[in-house]
Amino acid sequence: MPDSTFPEVRSLDLFADMSDENYAKLMRGAYLQTFPPHVDLIGEGEDADFLHVLVSGAVDLFSSWSNRETSVMIVKPVSTFILAATIRDARYLMSARTMEKSRIVMIPSQDVRAIFDLDAGFARAVVVELAACYRSVIKTTKNLKLRTALERLANYLLSRSQDHDGALNFVLDLEKRQLASVLGMTPENLSRAFKALQAYGVQVNGENVVINNMDDLQTFAKPTSLIDDNRT
Amino acid sequence: MPDSTFPEVRSLDLFADMSDENYAKLMRGAYLQTFPPHVDLIGEGEDADFLHVLVSGAVDLFSSWSNRETSVMIVKPVSTFILAATIRDARYLMSARTMEKSRIVMIPSQDVRAIFDLDAGFARAVVVELAACYRSVIKTTKNLKLRTALERLANYLLSRSQDHDGALNFVLDLEKRQLASVLGMTPENLSRAFKALQAYGVQVNGENVVINNMDDLQTFAKPTSLIDDNRT
DNA sequence: ATACCCGCTTGATAAATATCAAGTGATGAC
DNA sequence: GTCATCACTTGATATTTATCAAGCGGGTAT
Numbered sequence: 001m002p003d004s005t006f007p008e009v010r011s012l013d014l015f016a017d018m019s020d021e022n023y024a025k026l027m028r029g030a031y032l033q034t035f036p037p038h039v040d041l042i043g044e045g046e047d048a049d050f051l052h053v054l055v056s057g058a059v060d061l062f063s064s065w066s067n068r069e070t071s072v073m074i075v076k077p078v079s080t081f082i083l084a085a086t087i088r089d090a091r092y093l094m095s096a097r098t099m100e101k102s103r104i105v106m107i108p109s110q111d112v113r114a115i116f117d118l119d120a121g122f123a124r125a126v127v128v129e130l131a132a133c134y135r136s137v138i139k140t141t142k143n144l145k146l147r148t149a150l151e152r153l154a155n156y157l158l159s160r161s162q163d164h165d166g167a168l169n170f171v172l173d174l175e176k177r178q179l180a181s182v183l184g185m186t187p188e189n190l191s192r193a194f195k196a197l198q199a200y201g202v203q204v205n206g207e208n209v210v211i212n213n214m215d216d217l218q219t220f221a222k223p224t225s226l227i228d229d230n231r232t
Numbered sequence: 233m234p235d236s237t238f239p240e241v242r243s244l245d246l247f248a249d250m251s252d253e254n255y256a257k258l259m260r261g262a263y264l265q266t267f268p269p270h271v272d273l274i275g276e277g278e279d280a281d282f283l284h285v286l287v288s289g290a291v292d293l294f295s296s297w298s299n300r301e302t303s304v305m306i307v308k309p310v311s312t313f314i315l316a317a318t319i320r321d322a323r324y325l326m327s328a329r330t331m332e333k334s335r336i337v338m339i340p341s342q343d344v345r346a347i348f349d350l351d352a353g354f355a356r357a358v359v360v361e362l363a364a365c366y367r368s369v370i371k372t373t374k375n376l377k378l379r380t381a382l383e384r385l386a387n388y389l390l391s392r393s394q395d396h397d398g399a400l401n402f403v404l405d406l407e408k409r410q411l412a413s414v415l416g417m418t419p420e421n422l423s424r425a426f427k428a429l430q431a432y433g434v435q436v437n438g439e440n441v442v443i444n445n446m447d448d449l450q451t452f453a454k455p456t457s458l459i460d461d462n463r464t
Numbered sequence: 465a466t467a468c469c470c471g472c473t474t475g476a477t478a479a480a481t482a483t484c485a486a487g488t489g490a491t492g493a494c
Numbered sequence: 495g496t497c498a499t500c501a502c503t504t505g506a507t508a509t510t511t512a513t514c515a516a517g518c519g520g521g522t523a524t
Contacts, residue, residue, distance in 0.1 A: 044458055065378040066454050072373060084363040084370075093370050093458055116359070123355045127348070130362040131316040137369040138316075138325050141304060144376050145416050146297040148510070176472065184377050186512060191473050206472095206520095222298050226276055226325055380480070408502065418482060423503055438490090438502095 006032065006105050008055050008078050014129050017121035026115045026122075030107040035098045042096040048085035050106040054078065057102025060178070061094040071181035073140075074099070074174065083130060086112050099178070139227050146227075149185040153193045154221035155228050156183060157202065161211060169210040238264065238337050240287050240310050246361050249353035258347045258354075262339040267330045274328040280317035282338040286310065289334025292410070293326040303413035305372075306331070306406065315362060318344050331410070367464075374459050381417040385425045386453035387460050388415060389434065393443060401442040 004010045004020065005027040015023060032055070035041065041052070044063055052059075059075040061082075072094050075081045085092050086109040116123050143152055156179070164170045172179065180190040194204045200220045201213030211217055225232055236242045236252065237259040247255060264287070267273065273284070276295055284291075291307040293314075304326050307313045317324050318341040348355050375384055388411070396402045404411065412422040426436045432452045433445030443449055457464055 063374050063378065063458075065374065065456065065459065068378050070374070070377040072370065072377075084366040087359055087363040088367070090367070090464055091458070093367055093374070117352070117356065120349070120352065120355070123352070123359065124349065127319055127355065127359050127362060130359060130366060131319040134316040134362060134366045134369065135320070135322070135325055137366065137373060138304065141369060141372055141376070142295050142297065142302070142325070144373070145302040145304075146295065146300050150510090187472070188474085188513080189511060192511095195473095224297065226295075226323070227297065232322055382480090419502070420483080420504085421481060424481095427503095 009053050009105050012078055014080060014125045017125050018119045022115050022119040022122065026107060026111055029111050030105055032103060032105050034103050037098055037100045039098045041098065042092050044092050044095045046092050048082060048090060048092055048109055051080060051083060051086040051109055051112050053080045053105040055103040055105055058099040059102060060097050060099050063094050070184065071178060074182060083133065136230055142227050144184055149183060149189055150193050150196055151221060152183045154197060154217060155223050157209060157211065158217065158221055158223050159228055168214065169208065172207045172209060241285050241337050244310055246312060246357045249357050250351045254347050254351040254354065258339060258343055261343050262337055264335060264337050266335050269330055269332045271330045273330065274324050276324050276327045278324050280314060280322060280324055280341055283312060283318040283341055283344050284314060285312045285337040287335040287337055290331040291334060292329050292331050295326050302416065303410060306414060315365065368462055371459050376416055381415060381421055382425050382428055383453060384415045385422065386429060386449060387455050389441060389443065390449065390453050390455050391460055400446065401440065404439045404441060
């Protein structure tokens with residue numbers, strides 16, 4: 001492959017299938033920016049002028065209403081965020097802030113839409129990506145409506161274990177209050193939920209998690225790929 | 233426009249922009265089927281062999297886990313459902329059943345994917361549709377995580393009022409137990425929630441709803457287009 | 465080293481929501 | 495017309511979750 005701007009971006013599924021020419025066009029107006037931790041990037045309700053690609057760091061997509069706030073999802077590198085708003089030329093539904101120092105490529109939304117019309121490979125990739133995002137949020141909805149907070153936590157831990165090749169001990173990748181918000185509960189409630197999972201052999205010490213009895217935990221959590229597997 | 237198979241389908245946004253030739257190809261393997269009320273169409277976990285287009289009637293998309301069941305969304309005509317699974321050649325994340333007598337056009341998924349590659353207009357329409365679906369589910373998630381059941385109900389009533397050009401009285405379009413499931417609460421809780429909204433001037437008699445004091449209800453419900461407007 | 469901050473925990477209590485059981489009322493079958 | 499069915503309602507109670515208020519403890523700045 002010839003040189004390209006932002007090679008990390010080029011190798012993303014979303015951009016891998018397009019022609020070099022169209023990729024170059026798309027990146028002509030794009031720029032890379034580095035942000036410190038805890039910086040607001042986007043406010044919900046604003047116009048989606050840019051498609052964002054997180055190259056390194058971590059970003060929290062959250063939403064507020066009537067004095068309440070919740071984290072809708074966490075974005076980890078390398079991936080895009082708020083593709084749907086860009087495509088529809090609509091307003092952001094979520095706010096975004098960096099969680100740590102982050103490098104982000106910003107691509108003007110109008111260029112994304114223009115190249116979409118020019119490049120069939122890109123168009124296909126956008127559709128596949130959007131369909132995956134859609135399915136992921138459907139799973140979130142099922143998780144919220146069908147499970148209690150304790151069950152959501154148990155399944156979260158099983159998922160993280162899977163991420164580590166089924167390891168029985170691992171480190172939480174989120175601060176606990178952040179995790180509480182993602183799971184749709186308060187930090188106090190999360191604290192108690194961790195204690196309640198001791199009954200199923202889960203030990204938590206700071207950010208370290210040990211699963212002493214995988215069978216017990218699975219029997220309680222009843223994980224299913226139709227909710228918990230983010231790949232399918 | 234020349235004659236086309238399933239004119240109701242042809243005029244959908246999703247199919248309006250494609251060439252007559254490709255539309256004909258897409259519909260070659262499609263067939264229309266009529267189902268009685270309360271018939272299971274799809275079970276979650278099955279392979280997405282067909283894209284479904286609801287031409288008349290109503291369909292409930294629901295999901296089950298561990299002895300619990302919840303209605304994720306209701307599909308009204310004319311619209312497609314489970315587009316994302318079709319695109320990704322994946323398994324259905326939701327089950328589907330008819331709520332009333334329904335006519336449904338079923339299009340083989342492989343044809344959808346094939347024509348997608350051939351027809352740029354169709355590809356664009358799929359992307360726009362999927363982006364809309366994605367944003368709609370994000371709104372559902374915000375609704376669930378940021379609001380209590382009472383607040384969800386209040387905003388639901390305001391939305392239905394909007395659907396009727398802001399009318400102060402209208403008829404519920406769902407059975408109450410169905411509505412309870414969509415809103416993520418039990419039928420008993422919904423019954424009490426209706427009574428609680430009397431304090432804000434809402435009167436419910438059977439399926440008839442009267443909003444006596446729109447200001448009061450809005451002050452309580454705090455509707456926002458970033459959650460409650462399904463068009464943007 | 466000391467003091468402070470901050471995230472987390474814990475306890476007590478309140479609010480929201482679900483469950484179980486019984487009752488009401490409309491609708492439809494016979 | 496009577497009975498049965500079914501959705502809905504109502505009441506009593508249990509569970510889940512949130513709120514408020516301290517307290518704990520590891521890290522950091524000075």
